[in-house]
Amino acid sequence: MPGLIGKKVGMTSVFDENGKSVACTLIKVGPCVVTQVRTLEVDGYEALQLAYDEKKEKNTSKALKGHFKKASTTPKRKLVEFQFPDQKYDLGAEVKASDVFSEGEFVDVVGKSKGKGFQGVVKRHNFGGVGQATHGQHNRQRHPGAIGACSYPARVFKGLKMAGRMGNARTKVTNLKVMKVLAEENLVLISGAIPGSRNSYIIIEK
């Protein structure tokens, strides 16, 4: 399985084998259910759709109810497709954290970063600001400065870094070490910080 869905629990720190303190994030991973198997013949590509987190039946649309019934499982909140499965899984099969992840391997984690609202260029793009407080700078300490040249190109280039909404976007953190896998509790301890708030959905990719 190339990955699993989980929920961020929170952060703590543990000591590694060298006695170094490592900041870690605890993630509740799975168990996920295979709700659809995409095949080369039918869909043109191979993938598995996994579902995670219980949801009330009354909050589920009829169309989705039928979809979950096909996999003979209860309604779930989060559905994610994973491409290139390493082995065959049947519809409705349960995948656990301990089946996929092992201690010491490196994974990528995808989450939705915390929203920061409308932010200026200093916070959003790490601009330096003006750099001086005196010599005539009285109202522009955190301003972006010039945004282009003059009569040529006579416009502002697209994609120029400016102030705007920050955060609340899909973010991937790569090469995080799996410190611990607790099979019974379906918990995975991963070194470092991961995007998003507590209880937000996380995708762990191998």
Add this chain to the structure above:
Amino acid sequence: MSKGLISIIEKEYQERRSQLPEFKAGDTVNVHVKIKEGDKERIQQFQGAVLQRRNKNTNGETFTVRKVSNGIAIERVFPILSPNIDKIEVIRKGKVRRARLFYLRGLKGKAAKIKEKR
């Protein structure tokens, strides 16, 4: 959900914490530190006054020890739950009014002495 699940990870350090002696800022402690040299391991002692304890009751809790040798002061910060700490001995209980004793850095000789708690 979150607090309960995190305590599963922190549980294994709870036992280690309960075996530690009680000490606080102002106390004189002797810390036995494991040092690895190649594949040999030996124990080094570091004795001095505790300046502060930080981030109490977390896995990342540390304490700072200040030692004056040959007129040069050395401060070391130890993670309290570190597996590299073999043992902590409390030599003397000090009588201080503060939780953080940074004022000791500016003092010399008799003024830098901490009174013993009786």
